[in-house]
Amino acid sequence: MTSNAQSSQADDDNRSSREQITDQTFFWLNRILAFSVAAVLIWLAIEVTLAGVPAIKEFGASFLTTSAWNPPESNYGILPMIYGTIVSSLIGLLIAVPIAIASAVVLSENFLPVSIRTVLTFLVELLAAIPSVVYGLWGIYVLIPFLLIVGGWLHQYLGWIPLFSTRPIGPGMLPAGVILAIMILPIITAISRDSLASLPPELRSAAYGVGSTRWQTIFSILIPAAFSGIVGGIMLGLGRALGETMAVTMVIGNSNDLSISLFAPGNTIASLIASQFPEASGLQESSLMYAGAVLFLITLIVNILAEWIVRQVKKY
Numbered sequence: 001m002t003s004n005a006q007s008s009q010a011d012d013d014n015r016s017s018r019e020q021i022t023d024q025t026f027f028w029l030n031r032i033l034a035f036s037v038a039a040v041l042i043w044l045a046i047e048v049t050l051a052g053v054p055a056i057k058e059f060g061a062s063f064l065t066t067s068a069w070n071p072p073e074s075n076y077g078i079l080p081m082i083y084g085t086i087v088s089s090l091i092g093l094l095i096a097v098p099i100a101i102a103s104a105v106v107l108s109e110n111f112l113p114v115s116i117r118t119v120l121t122f123l124v125e126l127l128a129a130i131p132s133v134v135y136g137l138w139g140i141y142v143l144i145p146f147l148l149i150v151g152g153w154l155h156q157y158l159g160w161i162p163l164f165s166t167r168p169i170g171p172g173m174l175p176a177g178v179i180l181a182i183m184i185l186p187i188i189t190a191i192s193r194d195s196l197a198s199l200p201p202e203l204r205s206a207a208y209g210v211g212s213t214r215w216q217t218i219f220s221i222l223i224p225a226a227f228s229g230i231v232g233g234i235m236l237g238l239g240r241a242l243g244e245t246m247a248v249t250m251v252i253g254n255s256n257d258l259s260i261s262l263f264a265p266g267n268t269i270a271s272l273i274a275s276q277f278p279e280a281s282g283l284q285e286s287s288l289m290y291a292g293a294v295l296f297l298i299t300l301i302v303n304i305l306a307e308w309i310v311r312q313v314k315k316y
Contacts, residue, residue, distance in 0.1 A: 045296055048292050052287070055286040055290040063078060067079050069256045080255075081256070082269065086242075093184075094181075097188060097234055100192060100233075103120075103124060104193040104196055107121050133246050133250070136246055136247040136250030144171060147172075151172075164262065164263065166263045168263035169263075171254075172264055173252065173259075173262050174263060176266070179248065183244060185237075187240060190233070196222055203222065204222070207221045235302060239303060242295065242302065245274045248271050252265065253266060254275055
């Protein structure tokens, strides 16, 4: 009897030792991989910045505040591209966020049968799998002709407003914003839906128990409780919009002029790099790398801001 007990104790000790070794190995492996991701990110930032050093020395901060992009005269500035990057992304957010949150609510609550919700969830997530060049083609052949009609009407009757002061001629800031809205919609919807679906069922039961209606429960209890996850999804969508290249390049017009009108052609930093880098050399190539570093910094600021907002929300 004593021998069996000792044997069982030895097996437990061996298993415990193996589990400890496994846990330690898994812990250090994950730590190494996490630091590897950070190292790659820092390496990328350093390489892009070093490649842009000649342009940084040549133009300094004026590169961010001037509108000229003239390769023959080696004169470069990306103010219109910074403006186009931010404005097109904000247009995409303004369109996508309400639709995404509404879709997340419908897909996470019992508004529809489970079979229909499953199909709709799959279709929404399928939008993320469509190549960006397909969105660009759709924008050229479907969206832009439609916006030409709508934009012509807006310009005719509301042309005194600066946002509609330019007569639409085809590619422009608004088509780019609409395309971005469609592209970031599945990201925001999926994360918002998961945040709402992961809430404890007790929240709903308690709200119904004190007499709240379904819509009062959704707007007063569920959405505020899932707000940090929703904000995280919005910021991820914004990060995707800031860096989107091909679809935006095809519909924005690639004009380096700075205009407040939504119908005027514009440009973004990513579109500028994509359209000019293959033929760039010397100072122009360095200027494009400088622009890439600026885009990297903008994206980094957006992510830091998202983390700060989430932390502030969690305090309450």
